[in-house]
Amino acid sequence: MKPRALAEISAPEFDLARTLHSGQIFHAMPSGAGWQVLVDGIALAVEQQGEILHVPARHEALARRYFALDHPLESIYASFPTDPFSRAALDSCRGLRILRQPLWECLGTFITSPMKQVAHIRQMSLSLRARFGRPVPGALIQAYPAPEVLAAASEDDLRACGLGFRAKSLRLAAAEIAAGRLDLAALREQPTTEVREALCRLPGVGRKVANCVLLFAYERLDAVPVDVWIARILQAMRRRKGTLEELERFSARRFGAYAGYVQQYLFHHARMTRSLPA
DNA sequence: TGCCAGGCCAAAT
């Protein structure tokens, strides 16, 4: 490959590696001193040196958008609650940003996520890409397979990628998209509640997965996916148990418009320390 | 080895 012009993007309050490993995307590949990610069929090589992000000049706009460099991190931090849990999470996760993921890749990936650890979700994503994905010029791995491709695959083929009981859900959901019975892009214009309802009609999509897609792909920064980690933390914060929806409402009241950001910091901090804050 | 993982769904209470 010929060397190409690099853009140097000023990216204060951004920690690339931390963001890539926070359980939002699962396919980032080490490349040179940086990383390679795939975005909408484009291989994006990115390297961080201090507050400077190096990306190919022709992909500067794509990088700014994908890495959400326009999110007002200082304002978001100012909105964080002041309890010890949230403070500890903020102190240890600065620079973590909520990415803007491609819709179907995010939805498909999180349909495969139930009862799987982050490392397993990555394995399944890489297996699906290797088996069904389209080659991308210059990429270390293949693109996330299109709905049409997964809809045409057999359940056994998907199980061979390690999906287990999730194979059926992924195939059926892909079929809904491929047949045009649900237009993911059109949902961008809809209110959060209606997007959530539409997503939850898909097989294998409940509130948790829908909220992941709302937060990571539909830019709904107030959406809070409540998984087992977040449930434990929220119950500790409010000193009593509750249903998942009660915990969601608690986080909405306590965390505000950027509740999704607070949630992501709590999740990553808990996972990194493998414990609840004292 | 046994336990748990960024849950969902249908059946049972």
Add this chain to the structure above:
DNA sequence: ATTTGGCATGGC
């Protein structure tokens, strides 16, 4: 309306 059990797989 709410709770329970089953579901596949793999790392620790």
